[in-house]
Amino acid sequence: MAAIMEFDKLHYRYSGTDSDALRGLSLRLPEGRKIAICGANGSGKSTMFLHAIGLHRPQSGQLSWRREGLAYDGASLRRLRRQVGLVFQDPEHQLILNTPYEDITYGLRNADVPEPDIRLRTEQIIETMGLSSIARLPIHHLSLGQKKRVALAGVLVLKPELLLLDEPTAYLDRLSERQLLAELDRAHAEGVTVAMATHDMNLAYSWADWILVLNGGECVIEGTPAEVFAQEHRIDELGLELPMLYELWRTLPQALQERSEPPRSLGAFKALLGHLPQA
Numbered sequence: 497m498a499a500i501m502e503f504d505k506l507h508y509r510y511s512g513t514d515s516d517a518l519r520g521l522s523l524r525l526p527e528g529r530k531i532a533i534c535g536a537n538g539s540g541k542s543t544m545f546l547h548a549i550g551l552h553r554p555q556s557g558q559l560s561w562r563r564e565g566l567a568y569d570g571a572s573l574r575r576l577r578r579q580v581g582l583v584f585q586d587p588e589h590q591l592i593l594n595t596p597y598e599d600i601t602y603g604l605r606n607a608d609v610p611e612p613d614i615r616l617r618t619e620q621i622i623e624t625m626g627l628s629s630i631a632r633l634p635i636h637h638l639s640l641g642q643k644k645r646v647a648l649a650g651v652l653v654l655k656p657e658l659l660l661l662d663e664p665t666a667y668l669d670r671l672s673e674r675q676l677l678a679e680l681d682r683a684h685a686e687g688v689t690v691a692m693a694t695h696d697m698n699l700a701y702s703w704a705d706w707i708l709v710l711n712g713g714e715c716v717i718e719g720t721p722a723e724v725f726a727q728e729h730r731i732d733e734l735g736l737e738l739p740m741l742y743e744l745w746r747t748l749p750q751a752l753q754e755r756s757e758p759p760r761s762l763g764a765f766k767a768l769l770g771h772l773p774q775a
């Protein structure tokens with residue numbers, strides 16, 4: 497599995513603090529995957545993302561993009577930020593202009609996209625993401641879910657190869673979460689590697705096909721959802737929960753558990769229940 501981005505023994509300490517936010521962080525983001533990055537509060541997920549777009553520079557260690565070490569001059573960073581898009585947890589940090597339309601065009605203009613293409617691409621993404629009815633509204637009139645989708649549109653329109661999202665579903669209702677995940681799946685189907693930081697273990701389990709767990713600025717577990725959650729005690733020690741479907745599967749008779757991988761959807765779980773001997 498080729499890594500699209502690799503962190504090799506990164507150390508980073510915020511000024512004015514007396515401990516490292518990243519403590520020798522080493523990890524690989526495998527290309528073409530849907531990756532969930534999990535970890536308790538303060539484990540280093542956001543700090544890792546800020547390194548991935550070159551906003552922070554490690555005090556030691558090396559970050560590489562497609563096997564090439566990151567360079568921190570202006571031109572290299574502009575190139576990197578066209579390839580790697582970050583959607584911040586709080587859309588207020590991302591949306592700076594008055595309307596979704598203006599905000600999306602601003603990003604394209606900053607990326608030196610030719611003017612005729614700017615209108616075309618803005619209109620396309622607004623149409624694809626179903627944002628037409630809100631595109632010209634003042635951003636401060638939008639709901640949080642709408643703001644999050646506009647922030648995502650502003651990053652997706654730049655056609656990143658790696659899309660990073662910091663807690664994209666936090667505070668969203670079920671419908672807004674479903675809409676946002678559908679957008680991510682669409683981007684992934686078009687070849688984008690998608691990595692999201694999340695505290696929602698049910699989501700990480702059902703959505704991701706690769707999971708990284710951070711703790712104290714280090715990556716301490718990585719693997720498929722089944723591999724990661726099989727380490728039940730470790731997950732508990734790290735302050736994380738087991739996904740509900742995984743826990744339910746563990747209550748089934750051993751013979752049934754051995755029939756398949758742990759189910760990652762309710763449908764797969766119900767299908768497994770169909771094999772229970774009738775009472």
Ligand SMILES: Nc1ncnc2c1ncn2[C@@H]1O[C@H](COP(=O)(O)OP(=O)(O)OP(=O)(O)O)[C@@H](O)[C@H]1O
Nearest residue numbers: 510511513517535536537538539540541542543544
């Ligand atoms: N701007 C900052 N100044 C000083 N310390 C910071 C700053 N941002 C983060 N830290 C510290 O760095 C460490 C890692 O924080 P980070 O925000 O990366 O964790 P996180 O895993 O994203 O947490 P959360 O799940 O709460 O968002 C924490 O100890 C945090 O207090």
